[in-house]
Amino acid sequence: MTDQAVDTGGVELSGHTSQGIEFLGRTRELKELLADIERAGLDTLAGRKAPRARVLLIAGRPGSGRTALAEELVRQVAHRYPDGVLRARLSDPDGTPVPVARAARDLLAELDLPAPAGAAEDDLAAALREALADRRTVLLLDDAADAEQVDALIPDTPECLVVAVSQGPLTGIPDVRPCTLGGLDTKSAVELLSRHTGSVRITVDPRSAEHLVEECQAQPAALVLAGGWLAARPMAAVADLAKHLRAEDGEEIAGTPLSRVFRLVYVSLPVPAARILRLLALAPAGYVDPHTASALAGCSVSTARAILDDFVVRGLLHPVRSPLPQYDVPGALHPLLRALTEAHDKPAELQLARARMLERTVRLLQSCRAITETDSPHARAKLLGMPRSLRFPSPRAAADWLRIRRPALLAAARLAVADGELDTLARRLLSQLVRALVAHFGTQAAAADLYGIHQLVLDVAERQNLPRERAAALLNLADLDAQTGRTAEALVRYRAALDAGREANDPYATGRAMESVGGAHEELGDFDRATDWYGRALVQRLARDERADAARLYGRIAAAHTYAGRYGEAARNWRAAVAGYRKLGDLAAHARALSELARVQEYAGRPEESLRTCQEAVEWARRAEDVRLQAALHLRIADTLDRLGDSPAAGLHRSAAERMLGEELQESEQEGDPEDPQPEPAANACEIRSTSGED
Incomplete structure (x- = not known):
């Protein structure tokens, strides 16, 4: 994904722009493409409104200046499309097609629109088309590998324009006429050459310059390399390079003009x-x-x-x-x-080079994360122990580096996993990348990237038969599925994580998975299965004397019973949660659990009992210095008193709640962090429908 694209001398830059250089040549091709925008399509000729955006295809071999031409075309028509230009590269440099899901996600990000982590390719492509339905936008799709990639991204509106760049025709997309590129015209090719060599050598020997253009078949990429070769040799004449090219047989490298010039450049390097x-x-x-x-x-x-x-x-x-x-x-x-x-x-040398690159990336990511841990003496000491070239001057600089290098870092992770022989380094890289992204951007903002990284972790864990890591990856993926509403898919992954956790004999993973399975069933409305799985997780927590987790699980069981209307069971489990938090000395959680118990008592039709429990909860909230919870409880007490017919007492409690919230708002404003003065409902530390944030 890129927001830049080309050297305007007709030289393809693989997705990045060199601005400020006058575009050369291609006058006929530009005229044809501009005319093609205005040409009536088949639907128009048939009396129908065009259902989709017009697609212009620029076809040519890499190095022919196809991206440069596409960028110049976009520049000339951009004023007609007030919603701007979006760009996507649909092939990696090695020719691997970019998945449509990745391209669509990056385009949605360019539009500042959310793309749920782990969403299916069809859903992302549909979301992109929907986002573009009411816009006038140019979509430049560079280096398309096939028609399917382009077709999935075409907006469903004739108000947009798609400019596709490909090596060949896009068979299957209707009403597309390719603009096929050859070489530049001689005048433009000579001028492109002179930009690198200087005008003097061209002026004194124009015939040799034309011969050199012929040897390069006027291909822009070959001419740029030829100009670079001459620029590195101020004393060489243009005729010298033309002579070298005629003598070059190109046997070791394919005999295209670009390959022959490239070979000359390469052998001249130290x-x-x-x-x-x-x-x-x-x-x-x-x-x-x-x-x-x-x-x-x-x-x-x-x-x-x-x-x-x-x-x-x-x-x-x-x-x-x-x-x-x-x-x-x-x-x-x-x-x-x-x-x-x-x-x-040698293959071993290349593998060593890859390993060095991955190790350097891991250390940079460690430094990138460590600089955010300003309160940790251990992190500061570790950071100071790194070479100066690996350290960042500030957290802002580290975040900027992470944002700018993000495409390369994600590509490095994918390549490391695909390699298959550097799995130890790949696992370290994935771990540090996750930590750096979370440290700088947060889990929610980085969710889409994290989803892909966790999938890579799962690939390595399955290949290396690492059940503990497989369980962790499955849990992380399932959490992201659950957060984006794919609860059924999350449930399948939670069950698989439970199996992996049992295989690894990992009590944390099994307990976490059982609780998450219960949460998924609860989200799906199957409260019987939810309480059963919570109960299984509770048995394990009690056996391991994990009291805080046990108290939380009592609360989750109580919440599921509440949703099912079993208020007696719900009250019993909330009392168990209250007792657990009291023993732990967790005042805030104790108060919240009492608050939920009071809610259940009210649902069960016992308002007097609920009132007493609420009053007890207020006292514990006061001890915990939780002003918001106190205010919410006072409001609940007021509502209960109203139902019991004691309006004067209800008014006193409402006044107390308003006073508390007003004081908190005033304190927040003095600290420079104003908050919403409206009372929040009592947050329930125990009632968690999705996976616990602690995990």
Whole structure:
């Protein structure tokens, strides 16, 4: 996913923009595409309103400038679409298609719209189409692998425009005429070359420049590399490069113009730089930063930064507009880099480079999380023990790094798990990534990313036969399912987590799973099964003398009985919860449990008994200094007194509640943190429908 895209000399940047450069050539293609927007579609000719957005297809090989043309087209028509431009890349640099679910989720995020964690691909695509139904937006889908990817994302409104970039036709999408790209016209190709070499060498020998363009078949990516080769050799003539290309047989690398120029550039590099260039094929999602290059090559960060900047000059990398130094490996070069690694590097060396990169990423994530733990002396000591290059100057800088590097970090996690031979490092990476995301963004904001990470953890746990980790991953996934309303799916995963916990002989996982199974049944309205599973979990907690958990479970059993209308059983279990919290000395939980007991007594038609319990709860809430609970209890007492016909006493309790809430609001405002003055219902520390936040 990206919000940027291309070098405007017709050079494909694999999804990132180099702004401020005049676009070259492609006049005929642009004219055809602009005319195609206005062309009447088949539905219009048939007298029907077009049901979907118009799709324009720009087809060409990587390196032909197809993304550059798409970006220029979007720039020229953007004023017609006031709701802006959305961009998605539908293939990774190695050619792997991006799942539609990931693309749709990222597009929804660009629109600042929620996308439930773990939602199905069809649901996410439908949510995107619904979001675009009342907008006028351009959707640029770069490097589409097939028609199915594009079709799922096409808005169901003719007010939007889809610009798709692909290597070939999108068979199956109706009313799409491809604009197929070849080379640039000679004038534009020569001008593109001169931008890198300077105008003098072109002016003194224009014929050689034209010959060089012919050798490159006017392909933009090849011309940029040729210009970079010449820029690195101020004394070389344009004719020298054209001569080298004619002599290059291209046997070791496929004999396209791009591959032949690339080979000349590669063999001219110093050995350390050439090795770093080859290893960039391992960079996750084609994103490179100095730390990634440093870890892959085993060199210092400053050395890696200098080499990466030199690669930019040579046209081998493109800088990404970012507060941090970042670069992008052009998609057209990725297969050439991969071929070089296969030819020159042993598998063991590549595996070692991957391991170094993952280890560096793990340490950066550790540093990223540790800087948020300002109150922990252990975390501060650990942070100070790290090399200076791995430390962040502030929590804000760490959060910015995490946000900017997020696509690369998630790609690194996916690649580490897919590798299959670095599972120990993969598990550490996944663990640190989860902790960093939660520390900086919170569980809810990072839920979608966490869902994917937990799925990767589950893959590793199943492959390595690690039942304890399998149970943890299943519990985390089930929690996210439950939070997004997929309770039936959550129940299946909770049961699987219970089996894994039993296999691992892990009492925490089994107890947590049993309680969560009960919570899922309760959410589904099956209160008998809910109380049964809560009871099983309670037996285990009591056997292990886990008193706080046992008291909480008494409350959950009581809540399920309350929902089922079994008030006698509910009251009995609330009394057990009250006794448990009293023994623990938890004043706040004691007061809340009494509050819930009073509620059940009121439901059971015993208002006098409920009134006495409420008054007792007020006293415990006062001891716990829980002003809001006290106010809520006073309001409940007032309602009960009204029903009993004692209106003057009810008024006194309401006045007391209003006074308490007013004082709390005043204190909050003085502290600079005003809160809603309206009374909240008494929160129930025991009645939890989904998995306990403590777990």
